[in-house]
Amino acid sequence: MSNFMDLDQNGKAQAYYIWIDGSGQNIRGKTKTLDHPVTSPDELPEWNFDGSSTNQSTGENSDVYIKPVSIFKDPFRRGDNILVMCECYAPDGSPLPTNRRNACNKIMEKHKDQKPWFGIEQEYTLFDDTGKHPLGWPKNGFPGPQGPYYCGVGANRVKGRKIVEAHYRACLYAGVKIAGSNAEVMPSQWEYQVGPCEGIEMGDHLWVSRYILARVAEEFDVVVSFDPKPIPGDWNGAGCHTNISTLEMRKVGGMEHIIKAIEKMGKKHDEHIAEYDPTNGADNARRLTGLHETASIHQFSYGVANRGASIRIPRQCEKDGYGYFEDRRPASNCDPYAVTARIVASICE
Ligand code: ADP
Numbered sequence: 001m002s003n004f005m006d007l008d009q010n011g012k013a014q015a016y017y018i019w020i021d022g023s024g025q026n027i028r029g030k031t032k033t034l035d036h037p038v039t040s041p042d043e044l045p046e047w048n049f050d051g052s053s054t055n056q057s058t059g060e061n062s063d064v065y066i067k068p069v070s071i072f073k074d075p076f077r078r079g080d081n082i083l084v085m086c087e088c089y090a091p092d093g094s095p096l097p098t099n100r101r102n103a104c105n106k107i108m109e110k111h112k113d114q115k116p117w118f119g120i121e122q123e124y125t126l127f128d129d130t131g132k133h134p135l136g137w138p139k140n141g142f143p144g145p146q147g148p149y150y151c152g153v154g155a156n157r158v159k160g161r162k163i164v165e166a167h168y169r170a171c172l173y174a175g176v177k178i179a180g181s182n183a184e185v186m187p188s189q190w191e192y193q194v195g196p197c198e199g200i201e202m203g204d205h206l207w208v209s210r211y212i213l214a215r216v217a218e219e220f221d222v223v224v225s226f227d228p229k230p231i232p233g234d235w236n237g238a239g240c241h242t243n244i245s246t247l248e249m250r251k252v253g254g255m256e257h258i259i260k261a262i263e264k265m266g267k268k269h270d271e272h273i274a275e276y277d278p279t280n281g282a283d284n285a286r287r288l289t290g291l292h293e294t295a296s297i298h299q300f301s302y303g304v305a306n307r308g309a310s311i312r313i314p315r316q317c318e319k320d321g322y323g324y325f326e327d328r329r330p331a332s333n334c335d336p337y338a339v340t341a342r343i344v345a346s347i348c349e
C-alpha cells in the first residue's frame, strides 16, 4: 500500500467525515477531497449522506446533513489529511435523535466557568473476523479462568497487543488525548484511557479514538466489540468508567464538593442509567450485576477505593482531600456526549 500512499496529492487534501449512525453506537464515515489543507472545522463545507442506509431517515426523505465540529490529523493517510467529527441534522435544521452532541455542547457552554474535566476508561474486546469468536480463544471451549490476564504479558496471557500498540501511536499522532492503556481481566479484553478533557472535548476525542481503534483492527482482520458483556458467565464485562472533576473539586478542600456532587447524582440514579448505554439500560443490565467489579444496576452506592460501588473515590483523593471521582456505571458502548451531559446536568444545575 505504501507505494500508493506515498504518491503526491497535488495540493489536495482528504477529509474523512465521521458520524454516529442510527444505532447510536456505530461509526460511519466517508471521504471528501479538499482543494487545500484546512486547520479549523469552520473552513470545512457541510455535507450529507443517505440516512435511509444508516437507520437515520426514510427512503423518501433520505438526506441527512453532517456538520463538521472538530478535526484531527489522519494517522492512516498522514500529511495534510484529516479526520472530521460531525454532527447530524435533519433538513429542517433540527439535530437527529442520535446527535447527542448538540445538547451536550449547550450544557457544557452553560457551565464552562466550572471547567468540568473528564477522563474515560474505554474497555473493549477483540474478536476474530467473524465477529463471533474472541481473538485467540481456543476454537472449542474456554481459556483458563480469569486471574493471569489483567496487565499480563506473554502469548498465553494477552492477545492482540499489536493492535493496542498501533492504536496508541495512531491516537498520539492524531492529537487524541490518550492517557494510557492496559490489558484487562478477561483475555482479549483491553482498556485505554482518554483525558483529562474539558467539556465537549471528551466526547469528540473518545469517538475519534473509537474510529481509530476499529480502523486499526481492520488492518489486522480483527473486529472490535464494545458490547458491555460480550461473553456471558464468569467473565468481566466492559465499561467506560468516567472520571469527573470540577474546578472546585480540584482545589484544596475539594472533597466537600466531591461528596455533594456524588449525592446529587445518587438522587438521579435511574436518569443516569438511562443515558449510560444506547438501549436505556438494557445492555448495561447484563453487565451491572453486582459481580465482576460492578455494583447492581438497581442500587446506587459510593465508597473510597470500592470497585464494587457505583461511584468510587480514589484512595489518593481521599488522602489529599481533593481531586476527582469515578462513575463506574457507563457501559463500553455508551455515548460519551450523553454521559458527560447527564453528569454535568446532575452536578451543576
Ligand atoms: P482506574 O484506577 O480506575 O483503572 P485509570 O488510571 O484507568 O483508573 O483512569 C483514570 C482516568 O482519570 C484517566 O483517564 C485520567 O485522565 C483521569 N483523570 C485524572 N485526573 C482527573 C481529574 N482531575 N478529573 C477528571 N479525570 C481525571
Ligand code: MN
Pocket (backbone or CB within 6 Å): 121, 191
Ligand atoms: Mn482503568
Ligand code: MN
Pocket (backbone or CB within 6 Å): 121, 123, 184, 191
Ligand atoms: Mn478497566
Ligand code: MN
Pocket (backbone or CB within 6 Å): 121, 241, 326
Ligand atoms: Mn476505573
